[in-house]
Amino acid sequence: MSTINYSEKIPNNVNLAEDRALQRALEQWQPNFLHWWGDAGPEGSTDFDVYLRTAVSVDPQGWAQFGYTKMRDYRWGIFLNPGDASREIHFGDHKGERAWQDVPGEHRANLRRIIVTQGDTEPASVEQQRHLGLTAPSQYDLRNLFQVNVEEGRHLWAMVYLLHKHFGRDGREEAEALLERRSGDANNPRILGAFNEKTPDWLAFFMFTYFTDRDGKYQLCALAESAFDPLARTTKFMLTEEAHHMFVGEAGVSRVIQRTVNAMNELKTDDVARLRAAGVIDLPTIQRYINFHYSVTIDLFGADESSNAATFYSSGLKGRFEEGKRGDDHQLRGQTYKVLHVVDGMLVEKEVPMLNALNEVLRDDYITDSVAGVNRWNKVIDKAGIAFKLAVPHKAFHRNIGSLSGARISPDGRVVSQAEWQAGVNQWLPSDADRAYVASLMGRVVEPGKFANWIAPPVMGINRQPADFEYVRFA
Ligand SMILES: [Fe+2]
Numbered sequence: 001m002s003t004i005n006y007s008e009k010i011p012n013n014v015n016l017a018e019d020r021a022l023q024r025a026l027e028q029w030q031p032n033f034l035h036w037w038g039d040a041g042p043e044g045s046t047d048f049d050v051y052l053r054t055a056v057s058v059d060p061q062g063w064a065q066f067g068y069t070k071m072r073d074y075r076w077g078i079f080l081n082p083g084d085a086s087r088e089i090h091f092g093d094h095k096g097e098r099a100w101q102d103v104p105g106e107h108r109a110n111l112r113r114i115i116v117t118q119g120d121t122e123p124a125s126v127e128q129q130r131h132l133g134l135t136a137p138s139q140y141d142l143r144n145l146f147q148v149n150v151e152e153g154r155h156l157w158a159m160v161y162l163l164h165k166h167f168g169r170d171g172r173e174e175a176e177a178l179l180e181r182r183s184g185d186a187n188n189p190r191i192l193g194a195f196n197e198k199t200p201d202w203l204a205f206f207m208f209t210y211f212t213d214r215d216g217k218y219q220l221c222a223l224a225e226s227a228f229d230p231l232a233r234t235t236k237f238m239l240t241e242e243a244h245h246m247f248v249g250e251a252g253v254s255r256v257i258q259r260t261v262n263a264m265n266e267l268k269t270d271d272v273a274r275l276r277a278a279g280v281i282d283l284p285t286i287q288r289y290i291n292f293h294y295s296v297t298i299d300l301f302g303a304d305e306s307s308n309a310a311t312f313y314s315s316g317l318k319g320r321f322e323e324g325k326r327g328d329d330h331q332l333r334g335q336t337y338k339v340l341h342v343v344d345g346m347l348v349e350k351e352v353p354m355l356n357a358l359n360e361v362l363r364d365d366y367i368t369d370s371v372a373g374v375n376r377w378n379k380v381i382d383k384a385g386i387a388f389k390l391a392v393p394h395k396a397f398h399r400n401i402g403s404l405s406g407a408r409i410s411p412d413g414r415v416v417s418q419a420e421w422q423a424g425v426n427q428w429l430p431s432d433a434d435r436a437y438v439a440s441l442m443g444r445v446v447e448p449g450k451f452a453n454w455i456a457p458p459v460m461g462i463n464r465q466p467a468d469f470e471y472v473r474f475a
């Protein structure tokens with residue numbers, strides 16, 4: 001059941017060959033997808049043979065297959081975790097009923113919207129990252145970028161399968177539109193703000209895969225609880241791919257920090273100008289990148305009070321993170337949760353119905369998880385004997401969604417005047433000068449085993465390959 005059939009045009013473990021109409025519809029979408037990949041995917045990469053990992057089955061051991069592939073020949077396809085015919089809905093108004101194998105008519109519009117919004121982020125991130133291959137700090141990093149990119153392409157396939165199979169003509173139109181919107185396009189942008197931002201350099205890429213792919217993890221975990229069983233099963237498999245993306249981010253930032261603290265100790269200085277002269281990224285600049293990517297990413301969870309969030313939960317479309325492990329009644333009526341507001345120039349907590357605050361609940365779970373990785377980065381600094389601590393900013397800092405939208409809040413959580421904001425912003429968010437400096441470091445390093453000066457080598461190669469392994473064969 002869990003083995004993937006690679007002999008078909010579209011690899012799958014859903015017996016696609018038995019549903020001719022669906023197979024035909026997806027085979028018509030496939031060349032459009034490849035056209036999108038050529039147009040918006042990794043720039044100049046067509047002829048590269050890349051050492052990629054491909055899933056051979058959906059169980060945890062099914063990831064062992066590594067080999068050289070041209071990315072456009074990557075076996076994108078449709079993989080769902082195995083189903084459980086007796087699965088019951090375990091939260092919301094339908095709790096205790098049998099999970100749905102098809103979309104109930106009354107939830108069709110909301111489910112479509114949820115799937116399209118998730119699906120839209122997948123090609124968006126590929127578009128955001130499309131120029132990065134030109135400035136990769138090593139072959140190892142270039143390969144990791146490409147692995148992330150092909151898997152985001154597969155995540156798009158996962159959502160498109162659901163649209164084609166369960167939403168008829170509307171679904172097919174949405175699947176086309178997913179290939180038409182473009183990240184950052186003024187006329188036809190991607191749906192969510194963070195996915196229209198640029199990912200201009202590799203520090204931004206590592207921050208994106210640490211913070212923003214982790215948003216993906218939390219959204220997918222919430223959808224993996226869904227009463228709509230095909231959505232639950234496909235998001236469960238997507239989560240196994242997401243883990244690698246977050247690893248790339250966490251390890252990438254960690255290696256940047258390692259290189260920086262090494263230089264600080266060699267030069268016996270924390271002077272930013274001297275460190276920049278030595279070609280490494282100073283810790284205050286890394287902090288400002290954290291502030292930017294963290295704040296933009298937590299906006300993705302949506303407004304702190306949302307009647308849509310309540311509807312999605314009560315109707316069983318989207319659960320909480322680890323819904324099944326929670327000890328409450330899984331219906332949440334009459335319960336409350338605290339959200340933040342600015343009142344008379346102060347941040348104050350306000351109790352609101354928990355059902356309306358479920359975006360905030362998911363955001364807070366995400367925050368707990370994000371902070372853990374930042375603490376691991378601090379261990380690298382600590383081990384080097386340097387007194388400096390990175391931190392995520394206050395969750396009210398630099399927000400653009402919900403009741404905190406547009407409020408002027410410092411990273412330490414003080415409401416500040418416009419004048420204070422102006423005076424502080426270049427200390428709090430990457431300045432033009434920071435971005436220009438980081439951009440000046442970006443040069444292409446492609447000799448096997450060599451790394452750009454601003455980043456330390458990884459502790460271990462991919463699939464335990466040696467340090468000088470040739471991860472990408474350039475044609
Ligand atoms: Fe994804």
Ligand SMILES: [Fe+2]
Binds near residue numbers: 152216242245
């Ligand atoms: Fe991802």
